[in-house]
Every structure is written in C-alpha cells, then in structure tokens.
Amino acid sequence: xxxxxxxxxxxxxxxxxxxxxxxxxxxxxxxxxxxxxxxxxxxxxxxxxxxxxxxxxxxxxxxxxxxxxxxxxxxxxxxxxxxxxxxxxxxxxxxxxxxxxxxxxxxxxxxxxxxxxxxxxxxxxxxxxxxxxxxxxxxxxxxxxxxxxxxxxxxxxxxxxxxxxxxxxxxxxxxxxxxxxxxxxx
DNA sequence: TAACCGATTAGCT
DNA sequence: GCTAATCGGTTAA
Numbered sequence: 001x002x003x004x005x006x007x008x009x010x011x012x013x014x015x016x017x018x019x020x021x022x023x024x025x026x027x028x029x030x031x032x033x034x035x036x037x038x039x040x041x042x043x044x045x046x047x048x049x050x051x052x053x054x055x056x057x058x059x060x061x062x063x064x065x066x067x068x069x070x071x072x073x074x075x076x077x078x079x080x081x082x083x084x085x086x087x088x089x090x091x092x093x094x095x096x097x098x099x100x101x102x103x104x105x106x107x108x109x110x111x112x113x114x115x116x117x118x119x120x121x122x123x124x125x126x127x128x129x130x131x132x133x134x135x136x137x138x139x140x141x142x143x144x145x146x147x148x149x150x151x152x153x154x155x156x157x158x159x160x161x162x163x164x165x166x167x168x169x170x171x172x173x174x175x176x177x178x179x180x181x182x183x184x185x186x
Numbered sequence: 187t188a189a190c191c192g193a194t195t196a197g198c199t
Numbered sequence: 200g201c202t203a204a205t206c207g208g209t210t211a212a
Binding site: 050053054055056069070072073074 | 204205206207208209
C-alpha cells in the first residue's frame with residue numbers, strides 16, 4: 001500500500017497518523033517524522049479548547065500551516081494545523097529521525113548523539129531552527145518541505161505525553177520500533 | 187495588574 | 200527516577 005498525500009482538511013487524528021514516515025525539511029535540514037500527537041477543538045488538552053486567543057489564533061486559521069508556541073518558557077513546539085479554517089485542530093510534531101543537515105543540527109543542539117538530536121518536541125525545533133517567526137507559515141512551500149512516505153510504515157499508538165487532561169485518549173502515534181522516539185511505546 | 191502554570195528538557199541521584 | 204530552570208499566556212480580581 002502506498003500512503004496517499006497528506007490531507008490537512010482531515011481530522012487531526014487522521015493527519016497525525018498519516019504524518020508518520022513523512023519527511024520534513026526546513027531549509028534542507030530535517031528528516032523522517034517518527035512521532036506525532038493529535039489535538040482537537042473539543043479536546044480539553046488542546047490549546048484551542050477554550051476558543052481563539054492571541055496565542056492560538058493560528059490554530060483557527062487555514063490548514064497546512066505551522067502553529068508554534070513556547071513551552072515552559074524555554075522551548076518552541078511545532079504543530080501542523082488541520083481541518084477547514086476556523087476549526088481549531090492541530091498535530092504536534094514530537095520526534096524526527098535525523099537524515100539531512102546532521103552537522104547543522106549537531107551544532108544547534110550542541111550534541112553529537114543522533115538519537116538525542118530530534119527526540120522530543122523542543123529538541124525538534126532547536127535542531128531544525130524553528131522559532132515563533134515560523135508560526136503561521138504554510139508548510140508545503142519553502143523554507144518548509146513536506147514529503148509523504150512512499151512506502152507503508154508500521155504505526156503504533158498510545159496515550160499522549162505531558163498533559164494533565166484527557167490522559168487516556170490514544171492520540172499519540174509513532175513509527176514502530178524507531179530508536180528516535182521521545183519515549184518508547186508499551 | 188498579579189498569580190498561576192504548562193503539549194519540556196537536562197542534569198544529578 | 201526526581202527536580203530545577205524559566206517566562207509568556209491565560210485567568211481572576
């Protein structure tokens with residue numbers, strides 16, 4: 001089976017699953033997406049749950065755009081907006097398998113261990129050079145480049161990480177057996 | 187205007 | 200496994 005192009009007007013859960021195995025590059029730096037999480041409008045764990053605000057307004061904009069927020073006052077986290085404009089759904093990119101621009105990523109992260117370059121949402125943004133300045137930009141045009149997987153990939157699911165509400169919903173997706181996950185699936 | 191707190195990470199035990 | 204670091208957004212008054 002060949003995975004179809006990613007349809008960002010689909011639900012965030014469908015998009016999160018179909019993004020596993022896709023290749024994401026920013027200015028030629030990046031790799032294969034191995035871990036994602038889905039967030040939806042009627043989801044208590046989502047930033048969009050309480051309606052549009054200054055921070056989350058991008059989530060209510062057109063699909064296929066980047067929503068980037070600061071986490072714990074320290075890190076940047078990258079999301080892809082889903083569904084028709086105004087819905088408020090997104091997919092968090094949690095981990096990437098580094099494939100392109102390794103030297104640049106090592107320099108940005110101050111590390112040499114490949115497995116620690118992009119294994120976490122904050123690490124992904126640091127390695128790929130993503131900041132709030134990228135928020136609201138379309139992710140299917142430069143400097144972004146998103147390529148769906150041409151081969152089928154085994155996807156595993158589980159509960160989302162680091163949230164206090166809706167902990168039991170299995171909306172975390174990962175590439176089975178990947179050593180680049182932020183945490184293993186059980 | 188003040189208080190509260192989080193879709194995390196790195197470093198230490 | 201546990202915790203400090205760190206600060207803008209959200210909420211309540």
